[in-house]
Amino acid sequence: MDFDLVIKNGTVIDGTGRRRFHADLGLRGGKVAVVSASEPLSCTRTLDASRLAVAPGFIDFHSHSEWVAPLPDHDRVLAPLVLQGITTMVAGQCGFSPAPVTDETIPLVDHTSAMLRESAFPYRWRSVREFLDVLQSDGMMINTALLAGHAPVRYAVVGDSLEPPQPEQLEAMCRVLRKAIRDGAFGMSAGLGYTPGMFAQTEELLALLRVVAEEGAVYTVHNRTYRWATTFYEPMVGGVPHNIRAIREQLDLARRSSVRLQLSHLIFVGRNTWPTYQTALQEIDALADEGYDLAFDAFPYTYGNTTINVNLPKWYMADLKRNLDDPAELRRVEQEWDEQNALVGRDYSDIYLLWAGLPELADLDGLHFAAVAEQLNMRPAEAYVHVAKLSDGRARILQDTFSGDGSSEEPLQAVLSHPRCSFMLDTILTRGGKANPASYGTFPRLLGRYSRDLGLFTLEETVRRSTSYSAERLGLGDQIGRVAPGYWADLVLFDPDTVGDNTTLEQPDTPPSGIHTVLISGQVVAQGGQITTRARHGRVLRR
Numbered sequence: 001m002d003f004d005l006v007i008k009n010g011t012v013i014d015g016t017g018r019r020r021f022h023a024d025l026g027l028r029g030g031k032v033a034v035v036s037a038s039e040p041l042s043c044t045r046t047l048d049a050s051r052l053a054v055a056p057g058f059i060d061f062h063s064h065s066e067w068v069a070p071l072p073d074h075d076r077v078l079a080p081l082v083l084q085g086i087t088t089m090v091a092g093q094c095g096f097s098p099a100p101v102t103d104e105t106i107p108l109v110d111h112t113s114a115m116l117r118e119s120a121f122p123y124r125w126r127s128v129r130e131f132l133d134v135l136q137s138d139g140m141m142i143n144t145a146l147l148a149g150h151a152p153v154r155y156a157v158v159g160d161s162l163e164p165p166q167p168e169q170l171e172a173m174c175r176v177l178r179k180a181i182r183d184g185a186f187g188m189s190a191g192l193g194y195t196p197g198m199f200a201q202t203e204e205l206l207a208l209l210r211v212v213a214e215e216g217a218v219y220t221v222h223n224r225t226y227r228w229a230t231t232f233y234e235p236m237v238g239g240v241p242h243n244i245r246a247i248r249e250q251l252d253l254a255r256r257s258s259v260r261l262q263l264s265h266l267i268f269v270g271r272n273t274w275p276t277y278q279t280a281l282q283e284i285d286a287l288a289d290e291g292y293d294l295a296f297d298a299f300p301y302t303y304g305n306t307t308i309n310v311n312l313p314k315w316y317m318a319d320l321k322r323n324l325d326d327p328a329e330l331r332r333v334e335q336e337w338d339e340q341n342a343l344v345g346r347d348y349s350d351i352y353l354l355w356a357g358l359p360e361l362a363d364l365d366g367l368h369f370a371a372v373a374e375q376l377n378m379r380p381a382e383a384y385v386h387v388a389k390l391s392d393g394r395a396r397i398l399q400d401t402f403s404g405d406g407s408s409e410e411p412l413q414a415v416l417s418h419p420r421c422s423f424m425l426d427t428i429l430t431r432g433g434k435a436n437p438a439s440y441g442t443f444p445r446l447l448g449r450y451s452r453d454l455g456l457f458t459l460e461e462t463v464r465r466s467t468s469y470s471a472e473r474l475g476l477g478d479q480i481g482r483v484a485p486g487y488w489a490d491l492v493l494f495d496p497d498t499v500g501d502n503t504t505l506e507q508p509d510t511p512p513s514g515i516h517t518v519l520i521s522g523q524v525v526a527q528g529g530q531i532t533t534r535a536r537h538g539r540v541l542r543r
């Protein structure tokens, strides 16, 4: 039998969770043609995988890189993903996606997503189908799947109004969403902690989720809050912790719509929120045990990147331009933050500025906001609002105390260990500023620190929840996420003894160890820590 390439003597971890086994793989036409555990395979081109694990390429369940994908040189920005073994990204998360758009909504979509996009690009598309067509004709470095964001769907009908849609407007939003899914989106994402998602009420979400459910697609959601107390809910203290209320809202929506629910980045923000993690996991399990289709995802760090405006209160965001110039409103925010931080259990030194995106602030990149304030000779809240304003909301930050910190990570380990947890990055890739360590280390860290060193889960289970489990939840089709005949040869060869991340907050952009070779569509794209080809072998995935 003729093969394009044979991978010899590898230890196959096939993505299903079953025990590893020794086999040769014969690749043909971009796919795995034969997995031979008994007979050695031969071919003029071979790759020796002795002492290496051969696994399906990793799936980043939660990506924001659809804002990098349309750039002509996206390869340079996305390279760290490939070098950690990622071959597929699921983009369009947290309520934002670059499609569908109309001539009228492009400025809105572009502005609210400006914090995610690496640099400006022309909108060479309107519909989801056209967006995917553009990516396909440009060529993609890695496989790309898209969700339709709630924000562009909402903008398409009500523009920048923050009022609930009228019944006929809601029907129109449902039509826009249905078309986006039929155009190839794998579902809808919502970002209820951001504008405009934070203004979406139950009726609006329920109507849209019924469309997602009817189409058999997936709903991913960034909850209204991840903190036990916020000004978002009343009463501010007492009663059910607010992050639990926010989870219950989503569980209730899943129950009422029967949608397949994915709670995005299940984190517990602030030291005083950590004790709520057991309740959260119990309530998720209870609904799943009733037969509802729900799960969640997480990254293996106690810190995550987001955008600077995320900490601005809802009332402040509702009239942002005016409030940013008003010293009285600044004092009000400052007071609110002081109360919040004390309640939640964190302070300004737990929030790092990764990238202000401005040459005049470049010296501040990488500092936490207590230090930023010192440098600017301002109070911390003042410095924070100052950077938010100057960067027009585009600055990237890294927040610590997500389910743990440097000294404790019990909630994080419980979340990662849960069998319903898919692994992902949730990173924002840009050329400028300090990187989020997740961009470089996520999957190696799961394989090294959490599986091999701490023994939280087996290597097979780590691979399963990095591959086939995510593919199945997303409905990526039956040819992604496993090492098996007929599946795409998206593969990562790694050394189980040495695989690991090397990132620190100070040196976030350090490459991982032990990732030997990465293949996409049967082609070697990275080897020995280097990208080995300029050709793009990624596939644009359509539902």
Ligand SMILES: [Zn+2]
Binding pocket: 093, 094, 222, 264, 265
């Ligand atoms: Zn999010």
